[in-house]
Amino acid sequence: MAEFARCYLMKKAVFVYSDDFQTYKFSENHPFNQLRVKLTYDLLQKSNLLSFQDVVPPRMATDEELTSIHDPRYIEAVKLAGKGLLSKEKASNYGLGTEDTPIFPNMHEASALLVGGTLTAVDYVMNGKAEHALNLGGGLHHGFRGKASGFCIYNDSAVAIKYLQEKYNARVLYVDTDAHHGDGVQWAFYEDPDVCTLSIHETGRYLFPGTGNVNERGQGEGYGYSFNVPIDAFTEDESFLEVYEQALTEIADFFKPDIILTQNGVDAHYYDPLTHLSTTINVYREIPKLAHKLAHQHCNGRWIAVGGGGYDIWRVVPRAWSHIWAEMIDKNNVHGAIPNEWLETWQDASPVELPVTWEDPTNMYKDIPRKQEITEKNKQILLKALYPISHLRKDNHNIG
Numbered sequence: 289m290a291e292f293a294r295c296y297l298m299k300k301a302v303f304v305y306s307d308d309f310q311t312y313k314f315s316e317n318h319p320f321n322q323l324r325v326k327l328t329y330d331l332l333q334k335s336n337l338l339s340f341q342d343v344v345p346p347r348m349a350t351d352e353e354l355t356s357i358h359d360p361r362y363i364e365a366v367k368l369a370g371k372g373l374l375s376k377e378k379a380s381n382y383g384l385g386t387e388d389t390p391i392f393p394n395m396h397e398a399s400a401l402l403v404g405g406t407l408t409a410v411d412y413v414m415n416g417k418a419e420h421a422l423n424l425g426g427g428l429h430h431g432f433r434g435k436a437s438g439f440c441i442y443n444d445s446a447v448a449i450k451y452l453q454e455k456y457n458a459r460v461l462y463v464d465t466d467a468h469h470g471d472g473v474q475w476a477f478y479e480d481p482d483v484c485t486l487s488i489h490e491t492g493r494y495l496f497p498g499t500g501n502v503n504e505r506g507q508g509e510g511y512g513y514s515f516n517v518p519i520d521a522f523t524e525d526e527s528f529l530e531v532y533e534q535a536l537t538e539i540a541d542f543f544k545p546d547i548i549l550t551q552n553g554v555d556a557h558y559y560d561p562l563t564h565l566s567t568t569i570n571v572y573r574e575i576p577k578l579a580h581k582l583a584h585q586h587c588n589g590r591w592i593a594v595g596g597g598g599y600d601i602w603r604v605v606p607r608a609w610s611h612i613w614a615e616m617i618d619k620n621n622v623h624g625a626i627p628n629e630w631l632e633t634w635q636d637a638s639p640v641e642l643p644v645t646w647e648d649p650t651n652m653y654k655d656i657p658r659k660q661e662i663t664e665k666n667k668q669i670l671l672k673a674l675y676p677i678s679h680l681r682k683d684n685h686n687i688g
């Protein structure tokens with residue numbers, strides 16, 4: 289009976305959301321713009337994919353939770369900065385007040401809410417109240433222990449992974465498909481064999497943060513638990529998905545996680561103004577499919593997804609992120625026209641023509657002459673990245 293009640297009450301998925309996510313705002317013209325979360329929320333509602341019963345509010349992360357990852361002096365500095373009480377000199381020691389992460393009012397509270405949103409997602413899934421949970425306000429993967437970086441103040445995913453370890457004793461697989469390297473999360477668990485990180489990103493040769501080399505594999509006990517696949521600029525859908533699917537399938541099989549946490553930056557899209565990859569909306573339909581499948585295969589369904597980068601907030605992010613939620617509720621088959629109601633609500637605010645279909649235009653960009661070379665290079669780097677697994681298999685084989 290109790291078991292029946294539990295299953296009956298378990299939702300397929302919850303959508304963590306509050307308009308207060310908009311308080312995380314650097315300035316009017318800053319590329320990181322949380323309006324995209326609201327645009328996605330609204331698109332899902334107007335597409336009849338999101339009902340009010342599935343929306344849950346985020347809570348604030350406590351100072352104690354934040355200090356599991358962040359230096360207390362840094363948290364203090366963020367608090368002071370948000371009240372206008374931190375000197376310029378001190379701020380720069382903490383990466384605050386820079387061009388990337390300017391100071392804004394109440395920045396501590398706004399940042400702690402994004403972290404709390406991801407913790408809310410964790411509790412829903414680990415307490416069996418939902419199989420999956422989505423916090424598009426999170427995904428701030430560049431936040432460091434004592435320093436803000438790359439638009440990120442607190443690192444919600446790193447705090448959530450610590451929380452999963454301490455409260456639920458869970459082994460976590462973190463998967464980051466943002467076009468930028470998931471450095472903050474990687475370094476936080478670089479020596480920990482109970483957290484496995486996979487980051488697929490544009491090579492750091494010309495792109496922030498510059499790390500994420502294939503040879504960054506972890507350290508000490510954690511050696512072999514950090515995976516990096518830096519792909520070439522101008523990589524297109526097929527090659528991106530080939531790398532993603534092979535890497536994630538093999539790593540999940542090798543690591544056998546209790547839960548999968550995916551960071552869903554959508555800045556590898558051709559339209560994205562900050563990166564140089566050439567994927568289309570199709571990859572964002574496919575990425576959550578495999579995460580979903582593997583969560584059921586290995587983790588009893590436990591899957592948490594967060595947002596991340598994504599700087600074409602009008603043409604790319606709302607459609608791309610909608611697919612994650614649609615996948616979570618087994619309705620990832622949206623095609624054709626974008627609801628008129630959504631277009632009418634937002635077209636005036638948008639500086640560009642909004643997309644009228646879920647699909648991208650077929651002639652979005654000209655053929656890329658180096659396509660074959662790029663695909664081949666990505667294949668080689670993938671082999672290198674997975675070397676610890678194939679090596680381990682060979683050893684086991686020899687023993688067996």
Ligand SMILES: [Zn+2]
Nearest residue numbers: 466467468597
């Ligand atoms: Zn990014």
